[in-house]
Amino acid sequence: MIEDVIGRARVQATPELEEYYARLAKHGSGALWTVANEIEPWFPQPRSIPMHWRYEDLRPLVIESATLVTGDDAGRRVVYLVNDERRDVSAAVGLLYTGLQIMNPGESMTAHRHAAAALRFVIEGEGAWTIVNGDRLKVGPNDFAITPKGTWHEHGNESDTTQVIWQDGLDIPLVNALDSNFYEVHPDLHQIPGKVVNTSLLEHGSGILKPDGRSWAKRYSPLLAYPWERTYEALVNLARVSDGTPYDGVIMEYVNPHTGGSVMPTMGAHMQLLQPSQSTLAHRHTGSVIYHVTKGRGHSIIGGRRFDWKEHDIFCVPSWAWHEHANDDPAGEACLFSFNDFPMINALDLHAEEAMDANGGHQDIGEGALNSG
């Protein structure tokens, strides 16, 4: 890609140069000026495209999977959502993976752990549980839970009657891109859970108090489950006193109560509320986001394309794509769950953000894309 700009690579190929390039290739090398403009774009050029997955399309296929394969054979019975341009790395957007996992009544999976971190957002069904490093979490619709890097985890459904479907979110493509993934099956196939269900919630879930005499040196949140009732209550309370941000409405981050920071070092998660008929302003930022429509109906315009969404639909915003959201219900609020790779972007000092002003101009609202913090 030649750019006729001083300071950019603008060497025209000649037969002599082509012959030279061929000799470089033979020695495991190449001329930078033939790739410089591609590998150093002026601004981020994500391969991921904005995509929208309708729950009404996927749900029957997910349910069908429960008749086609056993949980034991599959390991985890998941239909994963893949970006048209990221099939090679099994990513839904950027370096984030997501999927819909289904468990039949009475079913349980074997315990394993991996270097990739995982999170769950429960969609439907009562009776779901997961044991994370010996803590048995019981989770219901709209609950959020984490299984951080290296924690033993195994999932199950204790209902007699209903299937459970939840959304998995993992940083698998990221960890693979960094050539750092490991996987282990539990030597006993199962953990022995502690006596008290949801221990982490009882210890660390008060929201306003922190237990004395407890140190926590891990990089992830000691709180493993975030129930919907408390999440929603916090959001509604905030909405009584704040309009939130112009780009996202009333939005709150699920936090590590020990630090106030993100739940895990690679992935963060939010819940946001859009008031009836509210529409947000457009912005764009580095970092990729996967949304799950928790309630309501509306639309988002992402990278110039409109996606009309309703409950349990999933959509993604690639890095640096302009996006804005709207609640299309004049009578009811809309809630969006989302997870992202922001903690990693921030840890690497790669955050950049722009807002679109009324004339369609771009306003830097970060610390400046090329400034370092």
Ligand code: GTQ
């Ligand atoms: O439950 O740990 O959807 O390891 C994909 C890979 C879920 C899990 C997925 C996984 C998991």
